[in-house]
Amino acid sequence: MRAARILAGRGVGGVPRHALQGTSRLATPSRRGLASPSLSAATQRFLDDAGCTVPIIKGPMYPGSNPELVAAVSAAGGLGVVQPISLTHLYGHDFREGLRLIKRLTDKPFGVNFTILENKKYKKQMDEWMHVAAEEGVKFFLTSLGKPDRIVAFAKPRGIKIYHDVHTPRVAEKVAASGVDGLICLNDAMGGQTGNRSAETFAEELRGIDLPLIQAGAVADGADLRRALALGYAGASVGTRFLATHEAQVTQSYKDAIVTASGDHIVWTNKLAGTNSSVIKTDQVATGGLRVNAVVAWLLRNRYTKTLTRTLMLKQAMETYKRAAFDDQVEIWQAGKGVDRIESIESCADVVEGFRKGLM
Numbered sequence: 001m002r003a004a005r006i007l008a009g010r011g012v013g014g015v016p017r018h019a020l021q022g023t024s025r026l027a028t029p030s031r032r033g034l035a036s037p038s039l040s041a042a043t044q045r046f047l048d049d050a051g052c053t054v055p056i057i058k059g060p061m062y063p064g065s066n067p068e069l070v071a072a073v074s075a076a077g078g079l080g081v082v083q084p085i086s087l088t089h090l091y092g093h094d095f096r097e098g099l100r101l102i103k104r105l106t107d108k109p110f111g112v113n114f115t116i117l118e119n120k121k122y123k124k125q126m127d128e129w130m131h132v133a134a135e136e137g138v139k140f141f142l143t144s145l146g147k148p149d150r151i152v153a154f155a156k157p158r159g160i161k162i163y164h165d166v167h168t169p170r171v172a173e174k175v176a177a178s179g180v181d182g183l184i185c186l187n188d189a190m191g192g193q194t195g196n197r198s199a200e201t202f203a204e205e206l207r208g209i210d211l212p213l214i215q216a217g218a219v220a221d222g223a224d225l226r227r228a229l230a231l232g233y234a235g236a237s238v239g240t241r242f243l244a245t246h247e248a249q250v251t252q253s254y255k256d257a258i259v260t261a262s263g264d265h266i267v268w269t270n271k272l273a274g275t276n277s278s279v280i281k282t283d284q285v286a287t288g289g290l291r292v293n294a295v296v297a298w299l300l301r302n303r304y305t306k307t308l309t310r311t312l313m314l315k316q317a318m319e320t321y322k323r324a325a326f327d328d329q330v331e332i333w334q335a336g337k338g339v340d341r342i343e344s345i346e347s348c349a350d351v352v353e354g355f356r357k358g359l360m
């Protein structure tokens, strides 16, 4: 792929700041509820857990979980999910104030993501955020990595639902046994840190698990959502499609690249975060190849060095992604294969309405 092709339609740059930034509430769609008798019991369970009317989560994103985006998705009938480090480190909000801003923008429920890391300092921060989220009335946690047991113990008595990211059947079985309410099933077509199997294979492998399963990866329009439900998923976690919206606070060139790219332009690289990230292949991504060199590969494999190497790489990647969110010159854009179906930058209300129509 030539970066020039991706960049052909680039705009002037800068972060669009649309009329959502005030404190006025977002409009909610007049026609509420799907009320479709054809929805599965698992989908109904997910809708009840999430308190939304369209079985769509706007997945946590770094970059891309600014409060205006989260609120707009929830207001439209999906479930917006906050990524706390995105909210604080990237978009500069105090965590509690960021949640309060979302509540001023919509009275609809939204969720918060907690990445479970062993790092002591981060763990303390996460515990603090969990308490704040509960105090602010958040009723849906989306957890990633690690064992969710401790969060389950915190959330259950407070009536908070927990859906955990899984990428293999083995992890899915273990996590299901820990008492979570649903599983976010990461597949090999998603944007960001990717899964490693197709949506079809994963659905088949998880058939025995009696929890709502959410497809994460390559759901970008109503037809995709319909296919996901036909495979047995209860709903979908959507990232890439929501980056190319008016409400997402990333550069215009990032949004344009998502609109311009096709699935062939999406590649995996482990050079950014040490594990596979799904990104748009630009010159900046391709320079020097897509894989780490032999020394770093060894450090990532070695039992004594792998955790530290991953942590350092992840930290560096987060700085790169932060720059990519605001600086048009940084063309490191995480995105998934759903770019094939993304043809314009739209409002979240229109995107969610497209998903809703896909179910009719």
Ligand SMILES: Cc1cc2nc3c(=O)[nH]c(=O)nc-3n(C[C@H](O)[C@H](O)[C@H](O)COP(=O)(O)O)c2cc1C
Binding pocket: 058, 059, 060, 061, 062, 063, 064, 083, 113, 144, 165, 189, 190, 191, 192, 193, 216, 217, 218, 219, 237, 238, 239, 240, 241, 334, 335, 336, 337, 338
């Ligand atoms: C730019 C970007 C950043 C992401 N960051 C995170 C993250 O910080 N934590 C997380 O659990 N998932 C993250 N994801 C995954 C999304 O929450 C979602 O599951 C995924 O994007 C769905 O696949 P799609 O991009 O094909 O729609 C990210 C995805 C993208 C595209």
